[in-house]
Each structure stands twice: as C-alpha cells, then as structure tokens.
Amino acid sequence: MTDITASSFVRADIVAERPAPVKTTGFIGLLRTRLFNSPTNILLTILGALLLWFTIIPSVRFLIVDAVWTGTDRTACLAENAGFTVGACWPYIQAKLPQLIYGFYPEAERWRVNLALILAVVLLLPLLIPRLPAKGLNAGLFFFAFPVVAFFLLHGGGIKGFGLSWTASALELFDDSISSAGQVLLSLSKTSAIAPLLWVVGNLVVLVGTAIHWLIFPLTWLRDHIQGTGQSIWVDFAITTAFVSLIVFFLGGGVRGGGRALASSIATFIAIAIVIKLMDLDHGGLPIVATNLWGGLLVTLVVSVTGIVTSLPIGIALALGRRASIPLIRIFSIAFIEFWRGVPLITVLFFATYMLPLFLPGNFSVDGLVRALVGIALFTGAYQAENVRGGLAAIPRGQGEAAAALGLSWWKTTSLIVLPQALRHVIPNLVNSFISLFKDTSLVSIVALFDLLGSLRASFSDPKWSTPSTAFTGFAFAGIIYFLFCFGMSRYSLFVERRLNAHRRN
Amino acid sequence: MSTEARKPPLQIALKIRRLLGGKAGWNGVAVQFAFAAVLGWIAYEIISNARANLENQHIAAGFGFLRNNAGFDVNQTLISYTGSDTFFRVFVVGILNTLVVSVVGIVFATVIGFIIALCRLSPNWLLSRIGEIYVELIRNLPLLFQILFWYLAVLAALPNPRQSISLFGVAFINNRGLIVPSPVGESGLGPFLAMLALGIVASLALRFYARRALFQRGQVIRIWPYVLTFIVGLPLVTMLVFGVPFIFEFPQLKGFNFAGGSRVIPEFVALTLALSTYTAAFIAEIVRAGILSVHSGQMEAGSSLGLSRGTTLRLIVVPQAMRVIVPPLTNQYLNLTKNSSLAVAIGYPDLVSVFAGTSLSQTGQAIEIIAMTMGVYLLISLITSGVMSIYGWRISRSLGA
The missing domain is CATH 1.10.3720.10 (MetI-like)
Incomplete structure (x- = not known):
C-alpha cells in the first residue's frame, strides 16, 4: 500500500488566483462589447456620438434653453428684444x-x-x-352609442321623429326612385331599338314600385297620423320600442327563451329615452354648431x-x-x-x-x-x-367544418366561430x-x-x-401631439x- | 367476366349550379340577382343624378375639353409646355412630373433605407439606437406634416440668392431652390452615348454567357476586367477620338439671381426629401426583417463549407433575404408613388396638382378629370402587382423544383 499524497503528481500548494474574466455585463460591459471592441466600432461610435451631438443639443436648446416662454405678441420672440438667439416661441402656441x-x-x-x-x-x-370585463357591452357603447351621442353633442340639433318615421321616409324615397326609374325605362321604350324588352322591364319595375307603395302604406299612414299629435316623437318612440322589442322577443326564442332578449331590448330603449330626455333632443337639442x-x-x-x-x-x-x-x-x-x-x-x-x-x-x-x-x-x-x-385565412378549415357538423348555419358559423377568432388574430x-x-x-x-x-x-x-x-x-408642437398619439x-x-x-x- | 366500373353520373347540372351560385347553390343565384338589382339601382341613381346636376351647371360631359387651351403655366415641365397648350398636354406634364419625383424619391429612399437598416443591425449599440430613433420618429409623424415641415420651415428659412449656401462652389442652395450645374451637349455626345450603350449591352451578354458556363460546365469566368473595359474603356476611347461629349455649365451669381446651371424648384426638393426620408424608415424595417429572417445556421453552414464571410453573404444570405424583402419593398415603392400626390399641398406640379387641381377648377369637368387621375394611379398599381405576381410565381417555381 502506497500513500497517494506522497505521489509526485499531487499538488501540495494552492495555485495562484487567476484574474477575473473581463466583465461583459452592465454599463462597462456594454462599453466594452458593443461600443469600443474594435477600431471600426470605435470610429462608428464616435461618428454616432457626433451625429447625436449635432442633432440633440440644438433641439434641446431650441425647445427649452433658448425658448421664450411669456409674451403677448411677436415682439417678445424677436432676437433684438429678447437679447439672445431666440429658439421656440411658446407664447405663440399659448x-x-x-x-x-x-x-x-x-x-x-x-x-x-x-x-x-x-x-x-x-x-x-x-x-x-x-383584464377588464364586459367587453361586449363596452364595445357596443363605444362603436354604436358613442358616435350618435357625440354627433348630437358636437353638432347639436334635435330629432323630429324616431325609428318609425325614419323607416317610413327611407322606404318612401326608395319607392319613389324605383317608380321614376320605371317611368324612364317606359319613356325610353318608345324610341329604343330594343323597345319590347325595355317596355316589359319598365312595366315590371313600375309594378314593383306600386307593390312597395302599398306594402309600406301602413307605415306611411301611421307616420302621417303621428305627426298630427303633439308628442309625435314619444309616440313614435313607444311604437318603435314595442315593435322592435316584439321582434327581438320572438327571434330570441319566444315565450321559452326570449325573456332575456326582451329585457335587454327594453333596457336599450330606456337608455335611449334617457339620452333623448337628457340632451333635450325632442325640443331641438343643443344649439347647432356648423361643421365649418x-x-x-x-x-x-x-x-x-x-x-x-x-x-x-x-x-x-x-x-x-x-x-x-x-x-x-x-x-x-x-x-x-x-x-x-x-x-x-x-x-x-x-x-x-x-x-x-x-x-x-x-x-x-x-x-x-x-x-x-x-x-x-x-x-x-x-x-x-x-x-x-x-x-x-389564419383560421384552420376545421373550425368551420366542425361548426357545420354541429349544424350551424353560415351566418352562425361566421359570427360565432370564425370572426371572433379571426378578429382577435x-x-x-x-x-x-x-x-x-x-x-x-x-x-x-x-x-x-x-x-x-x-x-x-x-x-x-x-x-x-x-x-x-x-x-x-x-x-414642434404639432409633431409632439402626432408623435404621442401614434407612438402610444x-x-x-x-x-x-x-x-x-x-x-x-x- | 369482369365487371366494368360504372361511369360517374352526369355532373353538368351540378357544375352549372356551382359555377352560377357557388357553394350556396340556387340560393346563391338568387342572392346574386338581388345584389345585381341593388347595384343596378345605385348605378341608375348615380347616372340620373349626375346627368341632372351637370345639366343644371351647364357642363357638357365628355372628354372634348382635353383639346381646349389650358391657359395656365406650370413651373416645372419635362416636355415643352406653354399656357397655350391643351389640357391633354397638362395631363402628360403632370404624369411626367409625378414619375420623376417618384423615381428620384425611390432611389434616395432605397439608399437611406438600406443605410438605416445596416445601422439598426450593427453590433454597435449607439448606431443601432440611432437607427431605432430615426425609424420611430419618422414613422410616427404624418407624411404631410413632414412635407410641410421641410417646405414651410426648413426651406423657407434658407437665405435669399445673394447669400446662397455654396456647396464647393459648384451647387448653390437658397430659398428659390437648388441650383446645380447643367450638362451641355458637345459634338462628341452622339458617339459617346452609342458606345456607352454598346458597352452595357456587351457586358450584359458577357454576364449571361458566364452564368451559362458556370451552370452548365461548372467553369468560372472572371468577367469584371472585360466589363470594366467595355463600360469605361470604350467611351473613353471615343472621347479621345471625337472630343468631349459634354461640358458642365456652372451657375454664376448675376445681380439678384443666378445665371446658367439649372434650378431645381424648392417644392421638388421638399417633396423628395420628405418622401425619401419617410419611405426610408419603412424600407429600413423591411430590410431588417428580411435579413433577420435568414436563419443564422445558413451563415454557419456557409463558413463550414469554407466560404469567406463576404462570399457567404453574397451567395447565401442576401439571395434568401431578397426573397423576403422584394415584395414589401415594391409595395413601398408603390406607396411612395401614390404619396407623391401630396405634392398638391405645397404646389409641386404633379398629376393631382395640375390636373385634378388647377384643370378641374378651370373646367369643372370633375367626373372625367378625377376618373382619369385615379385611372393613372390604378394603372401604375395594377402593373406593379402584375409584375410582382410574375416574380412570386418565379420564386415559387424555383423553390418547388
């Protein structure tokens, strides 16, 4: 048996410490590895520093150091009055x-x-x-309610009718346009080479126009009747509420499941009524400020x-x-x-x-x-x-196919399965x-x-x-505003x- | 006895249904009819209203006005133009001005964009931060803001011609624009140009031959000495034989303005500056993304094959990056061309400014003029997208093979 400590290759004394490796982190490390690690890089760093020196310093001088902060007109911002080379003229912005x-x-x-x-x-x-809840309600308020409220707030003015009157008037305009188009076709058919065809189409269009006229007759009659009463907006509003809520109720599932839809519809209309009342829209609203x-x-x-x-x-x-x-x-x-x-x-x-x-x-x-x-x-x-x-395009085909396998229609597949995922993407x-x-x-x-x-x-x-x-x-001022919005x-x-x-x- | 496969049933009805109504079948056909009816109704309303309105304003529809005299001057024209020329010539002048500012802008934007991209990719910390600041600052400010900034603030602050800033005594900058020496043709110009063209054609042919030799026989031909002889040597020899092709006429300050040389109008300078710096920020991002998209293993593989760093970049990294870079880059070129229409804000006489602006207000032919203006831009973008789809097809073919 031999003593291993006595063997010649076992070191008896401690080796001297080696120097610590060059620091590659922190500020010093940054300087060493990214700024001054080679002659080219040193040159580039100096060039970059010069560039910054000649852009940042004058900008700061212009915006803050040499700027004029108070004054009532241009004389405050002239070099001979201020006594130095004037930078930004902030009183002008004020x-x-x-x-x-x-x-x-x-x-x-x-x-x-x-x-x-x-x-x-x-x-x-x-x-x-x-992280915040109620994204649907929030989005609805921002995308649908806010634009309308903002319009009446910014532009002013009130409303003369509500859903019923608007629907009736729009349909009437549409009907007039169709009827006049039919008349034009008929008048053309007297001179044109394809007269019989034009005559047939023209008569067909006129017929459609007449049919629509009678179809919307109850609506227009109701509208004219309401206009006669004193509280036309509120009558119109009540009728629209009842009508839309009924439709929503039946579409939502009738007696079995439509209660929720009915409640939300009525709540929406009550909110609309509050807004109308609050902004006094039924009595002309706020004074009109023309967009010019x-x-x-x-x-x-x-x-x-x-x-x-x-x-x-x-x-x-x-x-x-x-x-x-x-x-x-x-x-x-x-x-x-x-x-x-x-x-x-x-x-x-x-x-x-x-x-x-x-x-x-x-x-x-x-x-x-x-x-x-x-x-x-x-x-x-x-x-x-x-x-x-x-x-x-990023939604896998399987999503749509799975929805189809569940028996969903195209509309339901699109609005419930595909679009939400696609928009989030x-x-x-x-x-x-x-x-x-x-x-x-x-x-x-x-x-x-x-x-x-x-x-x-x-x-x-x-x-x-x-x-x-x-x-x-x-x-400088406008640039800061644009930059803040876009950068944000x-x-x-x-x-x-x-x-x-x-x-x-x- | 073998049973023969039955023929598939006649599918013509199904095919027609599919063709006419898509997946929705006959419902689709009905939807199309309703849609066509609505479109027809809108078209009818537009046409009848437009006709009635034009009659009220006593404007004759049609393109006859293009033959009338324009009667206004344009302050930058590439082809000869006077106030007594027709509106059609104004149209052509406008297109040419749009194209010239676009081409100059594209060249500068590409150069600046590549430099900024290299800065951003540089291992130097300071340079990459500077590139980042440039990109963020430029991309988050509206282009019109930048055009107006250069035009109303920077160029307007330049001194008048008597105190012009001199660039080495050759070119001068003042608030009336940039005055540069203009080349004047001499007797040797014709042969010089002919020889230059010949040299370029010969070099291209040589390159084609060298590539074929490389791909077919694996033979490497060094062509650059020959190319240098063709492009530099040939014209030099013709210069010695036929005399100097052109001399430069230097601008001289005479009284209150410059004589000689040619003047680049300040609107052009402002527009080019703004367009090229703005687009450069977008190009820089595209180039950076393209180069980063090449896997670092490619570089390592190249060096393990014994290629030098430069050769690896040239033969392996750049071609792969270009495949990613080129489509969005063309898109940016197209954007720059479309953005050059902002010239109307500072009065540079581009297509929108002289044709959809001045000509429209003089003739009132809104429909024709705006349709022609939109048509020009539409044509440019359709041609570009056509070329790009050919490019994409070639790329996918070379990848698929």
Missing part, C-alpha cells in the same frame, strides 16, 4: 392653442367638445385593457374616430365577400378592394369633394366634413378588408391601420378642412406672430401582439 384644438368652435360651447372627449376616453380606456366652424385637433379626432368606427364593418363585409363562393359578390368585393387600394387617398378625397355631390340628388347638399368622412371610410374599409382577410394589424389612418387624417386639410395641421398652417399667416422661429415652434398606439399594438403570441414564447 395664443393659438384654442384654435389648434377647437378651431373656430364658439367659445361658450367648447364644454361640449371637452365632454365628448372625456366620454371617448372613459369608453375607450376599459376597452383597451384586456370645427377645426384643429377636434377635426383630427372626429375624422379618425369616425374612420375607425365605420371602416371596420365595411372591412369585415368586404373580407367576407372576397372569400364568398358566390361569383358576383366575390368579383365585386375584389374589384372594390383593389380599386380603393390602388388610388392615393388624396384622389379619394378629391372624388368625395367634387364627384360625390354630383351623384346625389340636386336638392340634397352634403356637408364638407361628411364628404371627407365618406371618402375616408371607403378608403380605410378596403385596407381593413385585407387585414381581416388575413385573419380569416388581427388586432395588431387593425391598430397599425388605425395609426396610418390617424396620420392620413392630416390630408383633409387639402380639401379645405382645418384639422390640426390645417389650423397650424393657417396660424402661420397671422402677422401678429410672424417671427423666424414661428414655423419651427408650430411644427404602436406601443399598444406591440403589447397586444406579445399577449397574443404568449404561447409561442419559449
């Missing part, structure tokens, strides 16, 4: 702030704008936080929110149409989408401003803002359709579209609407504030995307 936010909205009525903004924020914030007085951030927000609310249903309908197997509907959807996606938004706005009024009956004048809104809704709708289509894309929509709203300033950018441009021409730094100050939305879209892909992260 003076123009109401114009940049409200446009020429009457000062006494501005609380309405503020109230509408507060309502929008109160409804939108819970919708954006995934609107301006600034108000118009930017109105255009983008309306675009968001209207483009989504258009987009969903077009996306479903594009995937439909019925040839005409598919071809129409494809042509519609590709047309609007192929042209620039500015030509769409020109179309809406100059061509749309020609397409409407002569006695029917459309507000300039509404025209732009129609153009933007169609344009954005086509883009949203492509987003939604991406989501629909494409929320980030939808939000990205909304960002570009928000940016694109600035284009309405070209068709003589004064949004934030338009108001800003208009304010440049005020001689009271014309200084060398006015333009830069204005752009893009961060939110990233957040949703990460949440949706949580299962894919390793």
